[in-house]
Amino acid sequence: MIKKYDLIGRLRLYSGAILYVYVAMHLLNHALGLISLEAMEWGRGPFLALWRNPVGTFVLIGSLVIHAGLSLYTLYRRRTLRMPMHEAVQVVSGLLLPPLLAGHIIGNRLLHEKFGVDDTYTWVLLNLWVFDTKLGAQQALALTVAWIHGTLGLRRTLMLKPWFASWRPVLFMGSILVPLLSLLGFAQGGREVILRLQSPMWIADVREAINWPGDDAIEWYHDTLDTTLVGMASLLVFVLVARVGRTFWYRRMGLVSVSYPAGQRASITKGVSILEASRVAGVPHASVCGGRGRCSTCRINVDFCNGELPAANEDELRVLHRVGAPEGVRLACQLRPQADLQVTPLLPATATVRDAQSRATYLAGDEREIAVLFADLRAFTKVSEGRLPYDVVFILNQYFHLMGKAIEDAGGRIDKYIGDGIMALFGIESGPEQGCREALAAAEAMGHALETLNELLGHQISEPLRMGMGIHSGMAIVGEMGYGEIMSLTAMGDTVNTAAKLETATKEFHCKLVLSHNVSERAGVDLSRFPSQEIEVRGRTETVPVYLISDGLETMLTDSASASDQP
Numbered sequence: 001m002i003k004k005y006d007l008i009g010r011l012r013l014y015s016g017a018i019l020y021v022y023v024a025m026h027l028l029n030h031a032l033g034l035i036s037l038e039a040m041e042w043g044r045g046p047f048l049a050l051w052r053n054p055v056g057t058f059v060l061i062g063s064l065v066i067h068a069g070l071s072l073y074t075l076y077r078r079r080t081l082r083m084p085m086h087e088a089v090q091v092v093s094g095l096l097l098p099p100l101l102a103g104h105i106i107g108n109r110l111l112h113e114k115f116g117v118d119d120t121y122t123w124v125l126l127n128l129w130v131f132d133t134k135l136g137a138q139q140a141l142a143l144t145v146a147w148i149h150g151t152l153g154l155r156r157t158l159m160l161k162p163w164f165a166s167w168r169p170v171l172f173m174g175s176i177l178v179p180l181l182s183l184l185g186f187a188q189g190g191r192e193v194i195l196r197l198q199s200p201m202w203i204a205d206v207r208e209a210i211n212w213p214g215d216d217a218i219e220w221y222h223d224t225l226d227t228t229l230v231g232m233a234s235l236l237v238f239v240l241v242a243r244v245g246r247t248f249w250y251r252r253m254g255l256v257s258v259s260y261p262a263g264q265r266a267s268i269t270k271g272v273s274i275l276e277a278s279r280v281a282g283v284p285h286a287s288v289c290g291g292r293g294r295c296s297t298c299r300i301n302v303d304f305c306n307g308e309l310p311a312a313n314e315d316e317l318r319v320l321h322r323v324g325a326p327e328g329v330r331l332a333c334q335l336r337p338q339a340d341l342q343v344t345p346l347l348p349a350t351a352t353v354r355d356a357q358s359r360a361t362y363l364a365g366d367e368r369e370i371a372v373l374f375a376d377l378r379a380f381t382k383v384s385e386g387r388l389p390y391d392v393v394f395i396l397n398q399y400f401h402l403m404g405k406a407i408e409d410a411g412g413r414i415d416k417y418i419g420d421g422i423m424a425l426f427g428i429e430s431g432p433e434q435g436c437r438e439a440l441a442a443a444e445a446m447g448h449a450l451e452t453l454n455e456l457l458g459h460q461i462s463e464p465l466r467m468g469m470g471i472h473s474g475m476a477i478v479g480e481m482g483y484g485e486i487m488s489l490t491a492m493g494d495t496v497n498t499a500a501k502l503e504t505a506t507k508e509f510h511c512k513l514v515l516s517h518n519v520s521e522r523a524g525v526d527l528s529r530f531p532s533q534e535i536e537v538r539g540r541t542e543t544v545p546v547y548l549i550s551d552g553l554e555t556m557l558t559d560s561a562s563a564s565d566q567p
Contacts, residue, residue, distance in 0.1 A: 009292060012070045013157060015063035020150040022051065022060060027143065027178050033121075033185030037192045040121040040185070068098060076239050076246075079272040082279040086152060087290050093149035095236065100142035102228045103135060107221055115217040118210045121189060126206070129190030130197060136190070140183060147179045159288070159353050160295055259342040274300060274332035274343055284349030291333035296323045297351040298332040300343040307339025324363070348483055363489065365479035369432040371439040371471060371519060372496050373412070374503035375403065375446060376421040378466040395457065396420060399465070402449040410442035411435075415490050421503075425491055428478055436523035439471050440557055443513055447553040470502030471515040472544070473522055494540070501537045502546060509533070511550040520547065525557065 029047050032039040050056055071094050083091070107127065108119040117123065128136030158164050158171075196202050206212075213221075250269035258266045258277040266281035275298050278285035289295035296319045302309060309330070312320070316334040329346065377383075377399065384392045400422070404414055407424045411434070415423040424442065427435015446469065454464040474495035481490050502514040514535075520527045527547045534543040549556060 008070060008073070011066055012074075015067040015070070016150065016153050018059060018063040019067055020154060023146050023150055024178060025050075027147065027182035030143075030183075030189070031178075031181035031185040033187075033189030033192070034181065037121060037125075037189055037196075040189055044121060071095075072235060072239050076242055078243075079247075079268065079276040080280045082282075084287070084290075090149055090152045090156075090290075093145045093152075096145055097142065097149060098232050099229055100138060100145060102232070103225055104139055104142065106224050106228065110224065111213055111217060111221060114220070115213050116211050117213050117217070120210060122193060122206055123210050125190050125193040126197075129193055140186065143182060143186070144179060147175075151175045156290055156292075164353070256337050257340040258337070259340075261344050270338050271336050274298075274330075274335050274337065278332065278345070283345075285332060285345055286347045286349050286351035287333060288351065288353055293319060293331055293334050295353070296320065296325070296331060297347050299323070299325060299329050299346050300332045300335070301329055301346055302335075303342040303344055305337070305339060305341040307337075307341075309341075310336060310338065326365070363480040365477065367475055368428060368478050369435075369473065369475050370428055370478065370491060370495070371426040371432065371435040371473040371522075372476065372491060372499035373407070373424045373426065373439050373442060373469060373471045374421065374500050375424075375467055375469045376419075376503055378468055378507070380420045380465070383461055383463075383465065391460070395460070398453060398456070402453055403446050406445035406449045407442045410445055411438035412442050413489065416488070423496075423500075425478070425489075427473075428489075432473055432522050433524065436471075436473050436519045437525070439473075439519065440515070440523055440525060443469050443471060443515075444553065444557050447512065467512065468503055468506030469513045469515075470499050470504070470506065471513070471519050472499040472502055473516065473519045474498070497539060498537050498544060502535075502544070505535055505546070509548050511548045512553045513549040514546050515549070517545040517547065527556065530556075 025047055029040065029043040032043045051060055075091070075095075108117075108124065111117040112119045128139055155171075164171075247269065250271060253270050255267045256270055256272070258268060258274060258281070260266075260278075260281070260283055262283075264281045264283050266277040266283070268277045268280060272280075273291070275285055275287055275291050286297040287295070288297045291298065293315055299320070312330060312334065316331050319331060320329060332343070332345070383395070399420070400417060403422055407414055407422070410426075411430065412424045412426045413428065415425050417423075424439075426439040426442070427433075430438070446467070450465060450467050454461075457465070472495055474493075476491040476493040476495040478489065478491045480487050481492075482488055498516070502516065505514045506512065515527075517532070527549070530547045530549050530552070532545060532547055534545050536543050
């Protein structure tokens with residue numbers, strides 16, 4: 001069963017799409033003016049065949065009434081007029097369109113229906129370029145506003161589609177070319193009409209062919225236009241007054257307090273969404289889709305509620321499931337609290353469409369058993385002394401390239417580069433056993449890669465590069481962390497700290513790799529032939545049993561496999 005607001009959204013979307021197609025065809029017809037006035041009249045034929053028949057007229061007028069009516073209803077439903085700039089542009093352009101287009105519709109379609117005027121391009125261009133140039137400027141403005149309004153709405157709908165990013169340059173080019181060519185065609189058509197007007201015989205033939213309207217038709221046009229504009233203004237005033245009355249009515253039902261982490265607080269009437277509350281309080285809050293419940297970028301965590309939260313509807317649940325949101329997460333645009341609560345927006349206000357795509361559940365934050373590898377170059381400061389910055393950057397980039405490839409080929413994920421160090425994660429998706437095997441394979445491959453790099457740089461460095469690595473496995477908090485555009489998957493917790501300490505321990509024990517027994521046990525690899533040690537790690541009460549690996553790093557997995565095959 002289709003919910004009320006879902007039905008409203010669909011009607012608004014479908015009616016808007018029909019009107020956008022109509023406007024696009026109209027503008028493309030205008031663009032034919034770049035060829036000739038006759039080309040414009042020729043293009044008008046199929047355009048009228050589609051739209052000026054009983055079915056086409058019903059669909060067009062129905063879409064216009066539905067879209068305009070729902071726009072006013074949406075304006076009424078808004079609990080605050082604070083909104084992002086792109087939303088404000090679409091709302092304002094939508095309110096400007098009816099009065100801007102009223103004269104054009106009445107002076108063409110209605111004069112045609114009531115008085116039999118043949119509203120050809122010649123008729124339109126004469127009126128807009130000769131008899132009333134002010135109306136011509138208004139029509140050009142209406143054309144631009146209509147296209148901007150429709151394009152913003154279309155973009156908001158399509159931007160969540162997986163294919164949109166690859167097609168965006170083409171769509172953007174089209175959104176610029178269509179109105180530009182239309183305006184140029186409109187101007188060229190007007191210029192051609194002005195030139196033809198110099199012939200008295202031409203204008204006489206035109207007046208007869210068009211069935212030029214008389215004084216009674218012109219008077220009817222002005223009266224109808226005035227009545228229409230007054231009616232539009234009255235509807236808008238009625239909606240604004242109704243908004244004020246609704247606010248007073250809801251205030252009698254009590255206020256709800258919404259608190260935010262930074263101490264901001266919004267007092268709202270019951271029925272107002274959390275997204276609207278954020279705008280009332282001036283709290284920056286992401287909402288790529290404009291609060292339509294489709295993008296999920298406005299999602300919040302409900303930290304506390306002094307009462308029962310309204311249940312999420314099917315549409316909200318579907319969106320939350322798509323992004324893998326854990327329990328306690330809601331869409332701010334859909335949650336309309338009935339009791340005081342405290343919330344935390346989960347995405348920065350600068351969130352983009354990328355944040356609205358389907359995502360793995362762990363990106364929102366999860367505790368998983370993983371393997372963590374740290375690697376760091378030894379005495380690289382000495383190697384870089386006396387070198388040009390370009391040379392230092394070149395060597396490091398070669399090192400990062402080879403090590404990064406070794407990690408990724410083994411199935412790991414590079415978390416970050418820290419100076420000349422690397423942090424990598426394994427087993428986030430594949431599980432701890434596979435993750436530990438991948439970490440060991442990566443360490444072995446990194447040993448080979450360092451040998452390759454030393455051969456490549458042999459004539460550029462005085463001594464071979466040396467590297468220390470530490471690997472540990474255990475529970476860690478994983479998730480996408482950061483701010484703004486600098487967001488990345490990372491891990492934190494005791495496991496990460498321990499892995500970092502094991503890497504540091506390679507200096508003390510003069511070895512290439514220090515890894516905990518837990519890693520080899522999880523990986524199912526026998527490394528008992530290597531020296532073992534119990535080491536203390538700051539912050540841990542228990543010592544960590546580790547293997548110290550230096551000679552044999554590059555073949556540790558191969559040798560272990562061979563040893564296990566022996567009887």
